[in-house]
Amino acid sequence: MATTDSAQRSGELARTKIIEVAFEHFARHGYKGSSLARIAADAEISQSGLLHHFRTKQALLQAVLATRDLRDMAVTGTGLDELSAMDFDRLLSFFEDVVRHNVTNRPMIRLAHLAAAEADGPDHPAYEWVTGRQRFLRSLIEAALERDIAAGAVRPDIDPRAMTSLLIATMDGLESQWLLEADLDTVASFTYFTAWLRASVEPAG
Structure with a gap:
């Protein structure tokens, strides 16, 4: 159980870091100008590791946009x-x-x-x-x-x-x-x- 919980927390942390890095890339270079390889490198994860969390670049962008909306709502309360x-x-x-x-x-x-x-x-x-x-x-x-x-x-x-x-x-x-x-x-x-x-x-x- 402890091993499973630890793996789950590790996966959540990795996913959060990928979204943070992708947020910066998409905000700076747009969707078309951003690459999964560069996002993975800056997130200090392999590209295959990134694809384990987000199967496509499209899925990653949609996760970033959803995160942006949640932050908007949280800030306004x-x-x-x-x-x-x-x-x-x-x-x-x-x-x-x-x-x-x-x-x-x-x-x-x-x-x-x-x-x-x-x-x-x-x-x-x-x-x-x-x-x-x-x-x-x-x-x-x-x-x-x-x-x-x-x-x-x-x-x-x-x-x-x-x-x-x-x-x-x-x-x-x-x-x-x-x-x-x-x-x-x-x-x-x-x-x-x-x-x-x-x-x-x-x-x-």
């Missing part, structure tokens, strides 16, 4: 049920917290943007992750706006779909600019935008 129940104002505050966190983790943002740039079709292993993330964000924001319109907390003439597109485009666009210009104050820019957004949707009177 917000569960999916709580997130789905937020009104639009609280959701904007949540996104402000996310932006503040993101500027402390450049590799995490690079990974997401490289994955989105490369995943140009269903044959790419990150395609489902990229499109799923977009669908989730869209449904989250649109649902909050629709609930607030029904409750009278948001102007009835606001188009939830158009407002959602504007919000997502601003978050992604600021991150893209920041990846090119590290001194860009994305937090200040985004909070300026959300203040304008709150004022824009507020009912008259």
Whole structure:
């Protein structure tokens, strides 16, 4: 039993190290520019050892992206049920917290943007992750706006779909600019935008 437990812990540690190293490689070189041989070498494991944990490069990328999502949720301390129940104002505050966190983790943002740039079709292993993330964000924001319109907390003439597109485009666009210009104050820019957004949707009177 002790030997089995020790082997299991050793396997978990090896898997964790591979994901950490792969995270850096995919964030720096993208999926196409990364190789299992280089990842294995930096993780101090043989390539066959790496393939024992992740049978393909596609499987490794998907594990890295899943780890990224788990870390995002852990940092915010917000569960999916709580997130789905937020009104639009609280959701904007949540996104402000996310932006503040993101500027402390450049590799995490690079990974997401490289994955989105490369995943140009269903044959790419990150395609489902990229499109799923977009669908989730869209449904989250649109649902909050629709609930607030029904409750009278948001102007009835606001188009939830158009407002959602504007919000997502601003978050992604600021991150893209920041990846090119590290001194860009994305937090200040985004909070300026959300203040304008709150004022824009507020009912008259």
